[in-house]
Amino acid sequence: MRFLPIFLNLAGKRCLVIGGGPVAARKAATLLRAGGTVTVLAPELGAAVAELLAQGRLAHCRKIFEPSDLAGFHLVVAASDQPQVNALAAEAAEARGIPVNVVDRPELCSFVFPAIVDRSPLLVAVSSGGAAPVLARLLRDRLERMLPAGYGALAELAGRFRARVKASLPQPARRRRFWERVLAGPVAQLVLAGRVPEAELHLEHAIQAEKREQDTGGNGFVFLVGAGPGDPDLLTLGGLRAIQEADVVVYDRLVSPEIMDLVRKDADRIYAGKEASRHTLPQDRINALLVKLAREGKRVVRLKGGDPFIFGRGGEEIDTLLEEGIPFQVVPGITAAAGCAAYAGIPLTHRDYAQSVSFVTGHLKEGESADLDWEHLARPRQTLVIYMGLKGLARICAQLMAHGLAPETPAALIEQGTTHRQRLVVGTVRDLPERVAKAGIGAPTLVIVGEVVNLHRKLAWFRGTPPAGADPTSPEA
Ligand code: SAH
Numbered sequence: 001m002r003f004l005p006i007f008l009n010l011a012g013k014r015c016l017v018i019g020g021g022p023v024a025a026r027k028a029a030t031l032l033r034a035g036g037t038v039t040v041l042a043p044e045l046g047a048a049v050a051e052l053l054a055q056g057r058l059a060h061c062r063k064i065f066e067p068s069d070l071a072g073f074h075l076v077v078a079a080s081d082q083p084q085v086n087a088l089a090a091e092a093a094e095a096r097g098i099p100v101n102v103v104d105r106p107e108l109c110s111f112v113f114p115a116i117v118d119r120s121p122l123l124v125a126v127s128s129g130g131a132a133p134v135l136a137r138l139l140r141d142r143l144e145r146m147l148p149a150g151y152g153a154l155a156e157l158a159g160r161f162r163a164r165v166k167a168s169l170p171q172p173a174r175r176r177r178f179w180e181r182v183l184a185g186p187v188a189q190l191v192l193a194g195r196v197p198e199a200e201l202h203l204e205h206a207i208q209a210e211k212r213e214q215d216t217g218g219n220g221f222v223f224l225v226g227a228g229p230g231d232p233d234l235l236t237l238g239g240l241r242a243i244q245e246a247d248v249v250v251y252d253r254l255v256s257p258e259i260m261d262l263v264r265k266d267a268d269r270i271y272a273g274k275e276a277s278r279h280t281l282p283q284d285r286i287n288a289l290l291v292k293l294a295r296e297g298k299r300v301v302r303l304k305g306g307d308p309f310i311f312g313r314g315g316e317e318i319d320t321l322l323e324e325g326i327p328f329q330v331v332p333g334i335t336a337a338a339g340c341a342a343y344a345g346i347p348l349t350h351r352d353y354a355q356s357v358s359f360v361t362g363h364l365k366e367g368e369s370a371d372l373d374w375e376h377l378a379r380p381r382q383t384l385v386i387y388m389g390l391k392g393l394a395r396i397c398a399q400l401m402a403h404g405l406a407p408e409t410p411a412a413l414i415e416q417g418t419t420h421r422q423r424l425v426v427g428t429v430r431d432l433p434e435r436v437a438k439a440g441i442g443a444p445t446l447v448i449v450g451e452v453v454n455l456h457r458k459l460a461w462f463r464g465t466p467p468a469g470a471d472p473t474s475p476e477a
Helices: 022-033 047-054 083-096 133-146 151-168 172-184 186-192 196-215 237-244 283-295 314-323 336-344 393-402 432-439 451-459
Strands: 014-018 037-041 059-061 075-078 100-102 115-119 122-126 221-226 248-251 268-271 299-304 328-331 357-361 383-387 410-415 423-428 445-449
Touching: 014 022, 014 083, 022 037, 022 047, 022 075, 037 047, 047 059, 075 083, 083 100, 115 133, 115 151, 122 133, 122 151, 151 172, 151 186, 151 196, 172 186, 172 196, 186 196, 221 237, 221 283, 221 314, 237 299, 237 328, 248 283, 283 299, 283 314, 314 328, 336 383, 336 410, 336 445, 393 432, 393 445, 410 432, 410 451, 423 432, 423 451, 445 451
Parallel strands: 014 037, 014 075, 037 059, 075 100, 221 299, 221 328, 248 268, 248 299, 357 383
Antiparallel strands: 115 122, 383 445, 410 423, 410 445
């Protein structure tokens, strides 16, 4: 940024314009519009300045500029046709700490005039920092056509109600949403149609209705959003919208940093991370937290890895919301099985190899072996996807073989699937645990068992990081 765009309060401030030609007249007029008190210093006046003088809108000082003329001024514009006079004025103003603009000499300016779209009190200022004034003006013209004339009246109306709304709706999040609705809804349409009194009435009602909602704890809402397995490209449009409109996001350990980067910048973030054995927030505390936040009138996003309804306890969280009468919406996500399989080049079903696919949890309690229907899972011509299966991998593979699955059945483990940290370990049900142990793998990981695993050799397209000390491509080795 070459210049900092700021808006200067010139009301009643003394401004000096050096020069009496048409450019000086334009600058003087701009300063007058902003409420400045203008003196034009020049030996001669052109017609435009003379007219402003005749209207009594500015003062005239008939002389050649000297640095001592700056005394008592808050702002200087050097617009004379004498370059050395302008340069002298710039130097003198700079020395006295007075903001100065020299027409057509950006390098001598401590401030520049932007091109302005004036919908007072709403102002749009466009500047190229003196580099391409014509470009700035072209852009201004486009904005000028885009912004309805009534925007000024709308901003003015908002300004008049601002303090009232603040007093009635003290919660910042609720107040922001209220204004967003008002400024994009019927109130705005009425103002733009020139029907300001009706708009005011509408706004009065809206404030009262919103206040009632607030006092009865209404308007809070929970979005249960699936963030997908990691790659932010796999977030749904609905999920993106929810996290960009959220007041608060309660998120899990599995939600990738890249996705958290997309959350609205001033939303609160609450970590509710969960690991197999170490719960950062116990489930009932999370449920209660969602209720509490919604009761405060907030737009809450409960953001979970993958899909909320697949090993995500989404159902339990909704149960609590239902009991407490909190409105909610579920935004599904791409579950780890779908994401990891796609990024590993492993179709979960295939007409030749697998007619069905099962998603199972490998998070089995120690010493329990009858917790899954092993007989069913060990049958051929299907694909088995095991979530949370890293710790129990050896036992899972042993159970599958014990129940009749061929030890040579291909099996793969995908670490941090769909992210640029993705690693793939491929083997068979017999040797996968050993290969995984050698590769030094960490959570989250997904295990896929079935003939379809072999297809990755042909179909893999995504380049993650190959695991150290393991051959990622050859199941037979
Ligand atoms: N609701 C999530 C699953 C939560 S259970 C979903 O639909 O995907 C957590 C398990 O999901 C992890 O232990 C792991 O098995 C799997 N998982 C989630 N993201 C993963 C990823 N990027 N790579 C590999 N496995 C992942």
